[in-house]
Amino acid sequence: MSNPSLLILPGDGIGQEVMAEVRRVIDWFGAKRDIHFDVSEDLVGGAAYDKHGTPLHDDTMAKAQEVDAVLLGAVGGPAYDDLDFSVKPERGLLRLRKEMDLFANLRPAQCFDALADFSSLKKELVAGLDIMIVRELTSGVYFGEPRGIHMEDNMRVGINTQRYTEAEIERGARAAFDMAMKRSKKLCSMEKANVMESGILWRDVVTEVHADYPEVELSHMYADNGAMQLVRAPKQFDVIYTDNLFGDILSDCAAMLTGSLGMLPSASLGAPMANGRPKAMYEPVHGSAPDITGQGKANPIACILSFAMALRYSFDQGDEAARIEAAIEKVLADGVRTGDLLGDEDTVGVSTSGMTDAILAAL
Amino acid sequence: MSNPSLLILPGDGIGQEVMAEVRRVIDWFGAKRDIHFDVSEDLVGGAAYDKHGTPLHDDTMAKAQEVDAVLLGAVGGPAYDDLDFSVKPERGLLRLRKEMDLFANLRPAQCFDALADFSSLKKELVAGLDIMIVRELTSGVYFGEPRGIHMEDNMRVGINTQRYTEAEIERGARAAFDMAMKRSKKLCSMEKANVMESGILWRDVVTEVHADYPEVELSHMYADNGAMQLVRAPKQFDVIYTDNLFGDILSDCAAMLTGSLGMLPSASLGAPMANGRPKAMYEPVHGSAPDITGQGKANPIACILSFAMALRYSFDQGDEAARIEAAIEKVLADGVRTGDLLGDEDTVGVSTSGMTDAILAAL
Numbered sequence A, B: 001m002s003n004p005s006l007l008i009l010p011g012d013g014i015g016q017e018v019m020a021e022v023r024r025v026i027d028w029f030g031a032k033r034d035i036h037f038d039v040s041e042d043l044v045g046g047a048a049y050d051k052h053g054t055p056l057h058d059d060t061m062a063k064a065q066e067v068d069a070v071l072l073g074a075v076g077g078p079a080y081d082d083l084d085f086s087v088k089p090e091r092g093l094l095r096l097r098k099e100m101d102l103f104a105n106l107r108p109a110q111c112f113d114a115l116a117d118f119s120s121l122k123k124e125l126v127a128g129l130d131i132m133i134v135r136e137l138t139s140g141v142y143f144g145e146p147r148g149i150h151m152e153d154n155m156r157v158g159i160n161t162q163r164y165t166e167a168e169i170e171r172g173a174r175a176a177f178d179m180a181m182k183r184s185k186k187l188c189s190m191e192k193a194n195v196m197e198s199g200i201l202w203r204d205v206v207t208e209v210h211a212d213y214p215e216v217e218l219s220h221m222y223a224d225n226g227a228m229q230l231v232r233a234p235k236q237f238d239v240i241y242t243d244n245l246f247g248d249i250l251s252d253c254a255a256m257l258t259g260s261l262g263m264l265p266s267a268s269l270g271a272p273m274a275n276g277r278p279k280a281m282y283e284p285v286h287g288s289a290p291d292i293t294g295q296g297k298a299n300p301i302a303c304i305l306s307f308a309m310a311l312r313y314s315f316d317q318g319d320e321a322a323r324i325e326a327a328i329e330k331v332l333a334d335g336v337r338t339g340d341l342l343g344d345e346d347t348v349g350v351s352t353s354g355m356t357d358a359i360l361a362a363l
């Protein structure tokens, strides 16, 4: 049997730096645990634009459709800010999500004990925090038509469309309820049903799906209140289900509760392929971080944890994923820190590769 | 000359309780400072629905258009959750905002020294915090057409439209730049220009308006990053300008940084009327709080501070507004607390009217 295939798309900025570290972890699993992958690598985002004039070449898109899982670093950067919207680096990422139909974006917000002191929030509010946000990722205002900027009465008008079908809401809801069943059986759905009809449909469909998961305790919350409650008392949440745009904002808000964005992985899952594995892409929640690019300062943990999620959700290797997570807990408990985990911009911690060295040693 | 006119719309839940306290403050200004208002009162939200079958009667709407300022409590509550969207209590509030054309919603997030310990965030991150969010309030996805739930291929589809004209973005931007000029001349504009064309137009128009305010330091931030930065290091911000939906979420997030939603007022301002005063409505940021309604537990400070904003922005009585704010600082420094400011749900502080007693004594 051939090895499972992985397509690595480092993208831009620190995406490239942290992905180099993930390759070291992948190599470790080959050498020490006899777990092998067929790894290929390609361009996405600004890097792809520089070479091909498009943030995602059709050949890359085709490859992504064929592999067992995609690992993506980060896209974008100030060099591309003035590009035309249609070729912005972000379009590459959005095209991958849309064409692979990765509708369920899993964003854990977990606070490692050793880092509880580092959160903006008081320690008692975040110690032991473990939230899973399930964000719908292929629809909503990110993709709805009509969209664009046009002239009306000699004036520019900017338009985007929030559009959700009941099927789109439902399949994401099932992913969220399934997740809740594996965890503490508590799900909170967030929308703005008080001002948006798409939010009313969201609430109705989630309530209908609930009938198939009677054991799960379901609640509904307006997204503005959700943002507030995440800051006020985040431990009240276990699984949160929300739409593409609210999920973007709320998951960044939740991410920050854990102390560092440099710690947080994500998985974007679609329907099962012929081999039974879900279509899948894994990426750190952080961006390309132009301010620290090229300085060896980036924290590779989010990207390494994204690979751990791949082991768990694509390759049925939950034990190996847990092995990585335990190694990371250990190095954090030992006090190993990249700069982002030190709170003081001037303190120098270990380098990007120094962090990986420590993790490999602990594995 | 006749007295300036105030229309009081207590609305639902604790809206009615806190507004009763504001009337005591208004009476105090008449008795002690010889500042008089012609006060009338009417129904809005669920209370109006119960009586008239609509959350805002046309007569009430007409009155709101005539007075010098409207004071609103809060709308909504679980009794109205299953109402048809078109008569939900929130529709009353949104109709007021839209028909009065109150495009600039000012939402201060200020942390009173005496309460810095009470925030979810570490004290050093919030002590002295003083942010002003300017939220566009009459357009965007709250009002865009087409909207609704319809059938397509035998499936329900929920649609809302984010729609901004350059004129709408511009007038709000001018309000935000004017505010920045009165404060520390720093403005951060937030959108999702990386995924939404309406966000690109937003960024472009704000940049164009900047030409008229060369002294202001302008920055742009994606709204997801904005949510994160508000939690990470809120003091980096002074004035924030954002759209209706992002403003809803980000201002609730910012509000929570200050410790209690029971503390935060807001002003919604429109164009100048014939008498030179802006069309204006003032309301606390908190909602109708059904969980504590009728128990005398509500904190009246947000609503009293909303009246102070009315004194400042509608009636050119900035000194009197400052007098109220100073009185509130004093009672907080003296340790007077409603339950929401005590952190422990079981600790009983002063009652709603007890808090007002203390404020009036300090005035």
Ligand SMILES: CC(C)[C@H](C(=O)O)[C@@H](O)C(=O)O
Pocket (backbone or CB within 6 Å): A090, A093, A248, B194, B195, B224
């Ligand atoms: C880079 C950007 C297009 C993206 C998004 O808005 O979805 C990012 O913020 C994310 O959350 O993955």
Ligand SMILES: CC(C)[C@H](C(=O)O)[C@@H](O)C(=O)O
Pocket (backbone or CB within 6 Å): A194, A195, A224, B090, B093, B248
């Ligand atoms: C009550 C609701 C319609 C309203 C809004 O969404 O604008 C509220 O959340 C607010 O922020 O004033």
